[in-house]
Each structure stands twice: as structure tokens, then as C-alpha cells.
Amino acid sequence: MTISGLGPHGERAAPPERVTLLPDDRTAAKDAAWRAAVVLHTVESDWAKQQLAGMVGIFGDCGTAVIDVVDCGFSPERQVTELDRLIAHRPDAIISLPVANEEVAAAHARVSAAGIRLVLLDNVPTGLLPGKHYTALVSADNFGLGKIAAAGLSRDLREGAEVGVLGFAADFFATNEREIAFTKWLQAHRPDIRVHVERFDRMSEAANLAEKLVGQHPAMAGLFVVWDTPAMAVSERLSQLGRALPMATVDLGEAAAIDIAREGYICCIAAQQPYLQGIAAAQTVILSLLARPVPAWIALPGIRVTRDNVVESFQKVWRQPAPKEVLRVLGLSR
Amino acid sequence: METAAPSLVELLNLVRSEAATTRQELERQSDLGRAVVADRLTMLGELGLVDESELGATTGGRAPRLVRFAARRAAILVATLDQTAIGVGVADLSGNLLTEHHEAADLTVPPAQLTDRLSALFRWSLERHPAQDGVWGLSLSVPGAVQSGNDGAFLTATPQFMPTWEGYPLVETLTRGFGVPVWIRSSVETMTMGELHAGAGLGQRTMLFIKVGRRIGAGIVCEGQLFRGAQGAAGLIGSLPVTSGGQTGSLDSMAGSDMIQREGLGAANDGRSEVLADILRRSGEITAIEVLQAAQLGDPASVAILATSGHLIGQVVATLANALNPELIVLSGSIVQTNDILLAAVREAVYGASHPLVTRDLRIIRSQMGSSAGLVGAARVASEALFAPAFLKEWVMQGRPQAHPAFADFRAQLARGAEPDPAPPMPPASGPGEEPPA
Numbered sequence A: 001m002t003i004s005g006l007g008p009h010g011e012r013a014a015p016p017e018r019v020t021l022l023p024d025d026r027t028a029a030k031d032a033a034w035r036a037a038v039v040l041h042t043v044e045s046d047w048a049k050q051q052l053a054g055m056v057g058i059f060g061d062c063g064t065a066v067i068d069v070v071d072c073g074f075s076p077e078r079q080v081t082e083l084d085r086l087i088a089h090r091p092d093a094i095i096s097l098p099v100a101n102e103e104v105a106a107a108h109a110r111v112s113a114a115g116i117r118l119v120l121l122d123n124v125p126t127g128l129l130p131g132k133h134y135t136a137l138v139s140a141d142n143f144g145l146g147k148i149a150a151a152g153l154s155r156d157l158r159e160g161a162e163v164g165v166l167g168f169a170a171d172f173f174a175t176n177e178r179e180i181a182f183t184k185w186l187q188a189h190r191p192d193i194r195v196h197v198e199r200f201d202r203m204s205e206a207a208n209l210a211e212k213l214v215g216q217h218p219a220m221a222g223l224f225v226v227w228d229t230p231a232m233a234v235s236e237r238l239s240q241l242g243r244a245l246p247m248a249t250v251d252l253g254e255a256a257a258i259d260i261a262r263e264g265y266i267c268c269i270a271a272q273q274p275y276l277q278g279i280a281a282a283q284t285v286i287l288s289l290l291a292r293p294v295p296a297w298i299a300l301p302g303i304r305v306t307r308d309n310v311v312e313s314f315q316k317v318w319r320q321p322a323p324k325e326v327l328r329v330l331g332l333s334r
Numbered sequence B: 001m002e003t004a005a006p007s008l009v010e011l012l013n014l015v016r017s018e019a020a021t022t023r024q025e026l027e028r029q030s031d032l033g034r035a036v037v038a039d040r041l042t043m044l045g046e047l048g049l050v051d052e053s054e055l056g057a058t059t060g061g062r063a064p065r066l067v068r069f070a071a072r073r074a075a076i077l078v079a080t081l082d083q084t085a086i087g088v089g090v091a092d093l094s095g096n097l098l099t100e101h102h103e104a105a106d107l108t109v110p111p112a113q114l115t116d117r118l119s120a121l122f123r124w125s126l127e128r129h130p131a132q133d134g135v136w137g138l139s140l141s142v143p144g145a146v147q148s149g150n151d152g153a154f155l156t157a158t159p160q161f162m163p164t165w166e167g168y169p170l171v172e173t174l175t176r177g178f179g180v181p182v183w184i185r186s187s188v189e190t191m192t193m194g195e196l197h198a199g200a201g202l203g204q205r206t207m208l209f210i211k212v213g214r215r216i217g218a219g220i221v222c223e224g225q226l227f228r229g230a231q232g233a234a235g236l237i238g239s240l241p242v243t244s245g246g247q248t249g250s251l252d253s254m255a256g257s258d259m260i261q262r263e264g265l266g267a268a269n270d271g272r273s274e275v276l277a278d279i280l281r282r283s284g285e286i287t288a289i290e291v292l293q294a295a296q297l298g299d300p301a302s303v304a305i306l307a308t309s310g311h312l313i314g315q316v317v318a319t320l321a322n323a324l325n326p327e328l329i330v331l332s333g334s335i336v337q338t339n340d341i342l343l344a345a346v347r348e349a350v351y352g353a354s355h356p357l358v359t360r361d362l363r364i365i366r367s368q369m370g371s372s373a374g375l376v377g378a379a380r381v382a383s384e385a386l387f388a389p390a391f392l393k394e395w396v397m398q399g400r401p402q403a404h405p406a407f408a409d410f411r412a413q414l415a416r417g418a419e420p421d422p423a424p425p426m427p428p429a430s431g432p433g434e435e436p437p438a
Helices: A023-032 A046-061 A076-089 A102-113 A142-154 A173-189 A205-216 A228-241 A254-261 A274-289 A307-318 A324-329 B004-016 B023-030 B034-046 B111-128 B170-178 B187-198 B251-255 B257-269 B274-283 B288-296 B300-324 B340-353 B372-386 B405-416
Strands: A035-040 A065-071 A093-096 A117-121 A136-140 A162-168 A194-200 A220-225 A247-250 A266-271 A297-300 A303-305 B075-081 B085-091 B097-104 B135-142 B182-186 B207-212 B216-222 B225-227 B241-244 B247-250 B328-332 B363-366
Touching (some): A035 A046, A065 A076, A076 A102, A093 A102, A102 A117, A136 A142, A136 A173, A136 A274, A142 A173, A142 A220, A142 A247, A142 A303, A162 A228, A173 A194, A173 B097, A173 B111, A205 A220, A205 A228, A228 A247, A228 A254, A228 A266, A254 A266, A254 A324, A274 A297, A274 A307, A303 A307, A307 A324, B004 B023, B004 B034, B023 B034, B075 B372, B085 B111, B085 B372, B097 B111, B097 B372, B111 B170, B135 B372, B187 B207, B187 B328, B187 B372, B207 B300, B216 B300, B247 B251, B251 B300, B257 B274, B257 B300, B274 B288, B274 B300, B288 B300, B328 B340, B340 B363
Parallel strands (some): A093 A117, A136 A297, A162 A194, A162 A220, B135 B182, B207 B328, B328 B363
Antiparallel strands (some): A266 A303, B075 B085, B085 B097, B207 B216, B241 B247
């Protein structure tokens, strides 16, 4: 699978295989007995749990102690405080998902300035440079995810249809790329389609904005929501309103998987691979601590999920069996 | 009131450059009286160009009010165009990048189509980062050398920069679309500016910036300023002849990424490189990046190819270094960024061919800015031009550069000739499928 996006500074993507660890690397890492900390936007979501599982396993193989896992609760202030607290503990490395742009940039720069390896997930605050302010970025190919969603939704759209995009109001590399790519794909391949964009800053707002969009544009024929949790809130609202609309989204959460199997609202999902992303992030940390050169941007391709491949995709993404309800609806179990 | 302009320009630039951050410092550095400074600062405050709401550190007694440049008052739109990608960003008036986005693009598509894409991304970025007074300038970085004309002032015609874009009114289209002055510089120039103001060159007086890609170019910084030469063609080292293995050709053709790719393919086919032969069998092609990766893995044939490239570049750079005696040489471009061998070969050649005084404190490093250097540098080009004293004095009394009389004239002239332009009001005419005019 090729990566279609460019990195936050225009970097070409390196595949996760580029940061594979060899037996010698693990041995050397074990001898060093490093300490690492992880700072996430939340630890509640399946996505975050899978990332952590991937990372912690690799760190375990390499004798690196995970001394803290911080839940920032999506709060930039909290992230700044926690990063400064961690710097004082002097771990060898920190993996962090910057929850905002400008507000958290200086705190992340302080981590590197303190001589701690910093590997970022999903987002780079503007102005921070790889090799100088952080070691590497590990993320999904978010541009590719947006394209997968657009191509998937496009099949259900008649000539001249109107489409709504519900983007994320925060200035965030991952969701920006998805939105730009979705719109760009339609402009290039379906110039007949008209796109209306709204952006939510709280997840609870997504359903209200969807209601507003379909109210203002009665001919609306499809929706793209930039990730699955707000997408499911939107589908619930549409169902209350009695509006059936095909939707595309990103991330194969359990509710979205059940919906796609039932042929509900969601017709296409562009799935990230959080478990593999966690593995790549931890391997990047180890290689960088071993003083091996690492790429500035490591990107994992997205997976196109439809009803036909939802079971295998779920297993691939979450390293777990698909939900019982999915298996039942598809006639694979009772 | 006309007499106020020179002192406003002087004070604003002292504040902007942070040479002075309090009223006392402004009085001292400008030789203007306290009453004049107070009056001009009030004017600049009313024009929204400075902000005095913050208190500074006290040195005993009352804390002084800090005088700050209102960099967020308006935005500068920036973009980089290169052969395979475009980058778009929004910067503040000091040239700090607030957001950036890069995507793959093909520079050989019709110019109108790519300009539409740029404009769409500009509007998208502005929607995400709105500034109080909108946009004040637009600055582009393009692949080829850009002929210099009336430096400092804005462009009133599209300079030549690439054969395929010849005849396309890029400057006119963007000025019409965004209503602001436009600047264009070569990518080597903008990247040099970016490196100088936000990268490894920060605070350096003399620097050489070498961009290595399909083409090889140099950016020259003397006395802290980018040196453009008489025509804007300073640093075009890629066309210099070099000799290697009995062959003579231009530095571009003998050491650029095309050579790396070509030689890599040769090594895959004639059995010199097992690694490259394997890649060729599986993917059917060899790119320069794959030669770099193979070299990084220790493949001897790939290492030799990169060492040849590095030595040839190093020889030419050594000549420049001996002429300029820089403090710092920064190498940039994806080939340099993903590989240590080329950097090492350049270092070896430069150290071997230079006067001992030239290399005594010389540092030769690679850039860490990636494609951001071009965007950051483009923003600095616009911010320096907007606030250059000769340009600033013509608009400062009105508080926004669109009021500059020459710019207002240019817009009026564009408006008169606007009818034949197939821009925004007729979207289908500039759609993706359109063919360029013959």
C-alpha cells in the first residue's frame, strides 16, 4: 500500500518496516535499561488503548520501563503541566500526542531541549522541526484516509449530489489532512458534487451541526465525519430526524463496525492501524536511543473497510475478534 | 501629517525587529524626543500596528509598558511550488508560520489548474487561521531562478521562472484574487531565507546554503542578507562543468538525483549491486531514494555513487567557500536529509580543497527544516518587503499596505483589464479538465 500524503513539513513517508528492530538492537536496548513515558490525549478510546498495547509490548521486549502513561483529557493546559512534570523525572524518552498546536509547542520543545528523545504521534505543533525539536512523527497516512473515505462515499452519490463534511475545528494535522484530501478527491474525480463544510470543536456539537447542514441543504445526499465517535452521534441524530444518509468516516470503532455490517448509515470506513502504529512508535524510540538514524515521518497506510471485509479488517486493526453483533448480522455466528 | 511618516517607519521597524521594546529604548535608539515618540506610538497603536498592553520586568520602580509589534494583525500567505509537491502556509507579519500543508502535485499540469488548487488551499488555510485585517501579502517559492527587477517593491508582472509557465499571468491572477502584493523567489532563495531566520543560520552573518535535488543551487548570505546578484541569478552552480571518470558535464547532470538514479539502475543491471537488483526485480524501477536507502544499508555500489556525487558537489562548494569564507554551510534536499554518505563526501572535499583559515571554524551541516524552509523563507521575503522603509513610508499612514499608491494603481489597472480573465466567477471554466490555451 502506498502512502499518498506528505508529512507536516513536506516529508516523504517512510514505511513502518524502516524502523524494524533486529535481535542485536533488542539486546543492546536491554543492556541499557531505559525508561520511557507516554503522554496521550486520552487513554479511554479503543484507538489509544491499542496504541498503548503496541508500544508497551515492544518496550517490554526491549527491557524499557514505561514509567508513566498520562491522560491529558484533550486539555492543552494539562499537557503542558504534565510534560514539565515528566521532564523533571528525566525519562530517556517520551512519546506524546500533541493535543493542540501553538499552546503546546513550547512545552514539547522543552522535552528535547532537556535531552529527552521525543517521538510524536499524529500531530506536530507548527514550528517544531524533526531532528531539532523532536525525533520523529509516527502517524497514519491521514491524507490517504480522506481519499479512501471520498472514494467509498462517492459510489453512493448520484450525479450532481450535495455532500456535507463535518471537520474538526481544532488545528490538528491528522484531521486537517483528512478533510483536505476528502474534498480534493471529490474535486478531481467527482467535480459534479457540491461540498458543504462545517467544523465542530466539541464532539457533542457534531450532531447539532449535522442537523443544521441537512436542514439548510435538503438535497444533502451524503456525509463525511472526520472520525467515528462523532460520526456515530451524527447517525443517531439523523435517525431521530428520520433522515437516511450514507456516511463515510475514519476509524473502525465497535459501533461503526456494527453499523456497517447492518447496512445502516456508514457505507465506508477508512481505518487506521493503531496497534501497528504503537509498535512503530516504540521501535522508533528504541532505534533513536541506540543512536541509529530514524526517518522524520513514519506513516502507516489506511485500510478501506466495507461490509464485505469488516470482520477481517476488525481483527487486523484491533487484534481481537469482531463484535458478536457483527458476526451475527453477517451470518457468521448465532 | 506627511512629516510623521519617516518617524513612524523608524519607530515601527525598531519595534518590529525588537531592537527596542519600551518607550525609553525607543527614545534612546531613535533620537526622537519623548513627546514625538509618545505621539507616534499612539498613532501606531490606533493603526493597529503596535500593542502596548503588556508590562515588562521592573528594574526598580514602575514596570515599563512593553511596546510590541502587532504581528497577528494580518496574515501573509505563502506557498512553495516544486516539481512533485506544493506546500501552502499562513504566516504572521513577522514571518512566523502559523500553519502549513504539503501535498503531492505535478508542476507540468496547466498553470491555471495548479493556481486554482493553490488558491483553494489558501482560502482553506485562511478559514482555519483568520487574521483581524485579512491578508497583507502573498509570497511564492518556485523551482527556477527568478529574474530580479524592482527589488523591495511588489511584482506588477509575472517574472520568468519556468518554461512551462511562460505567458501565464500568475502574479496578476493572485493579485486579483487576493487583493494583496505578490512576491516570487526561487526555492533556493526562500530556503536560504528560511534557514537564515528560523533554522541553523539563525544569527549567522555569512552562510552558504546548498540545495541538492535534480538540480543543485546555492544561496549566499553576506552580512546577514541574502545576496541575489545583478539579475537574481547568484548561486546557480548547477550549470558549472565538472569532470568525473573521464566525463565532463554540468554539476546538475553529474551529481544531481538524476545521476544517482541512472547510476543506480546501471548498478542493478550490471551486477554491481545485489540490493538494487533485488529492488528492480520487485518494483520494476530504481529511484534515487532507493539508491540512498541501499547506501545507508551499506551496499558498496550505492555508497560509491553517492560518494561521487558528494565529491563533485564538494569541489564546487569549496570554490564558493574559498571565495566567501562562510561561518556555516548548510546542505538541504531529500538526498542529503536521508543520507550521511553524501554529507561526509562534501565535507571531505571542502576541507581538502580550502585554505586553512577558511575551514578553521567552518561548520558543514544538513538542514533540519525540510520543505518548511521554503515556506518560512517565503514569509520572510514578504514581511521584509512590506516593512522595507521605502515601501512602508508610502502606506504606514493608512495602516495597511493595500493603500500603497503604486499598489492601488496596479489593482485599478488589473480591474480595468479584468474582463478577459476567466477566474472565480465562472468556476467550470477553470475546472480540472480544462486544457491550457494554445
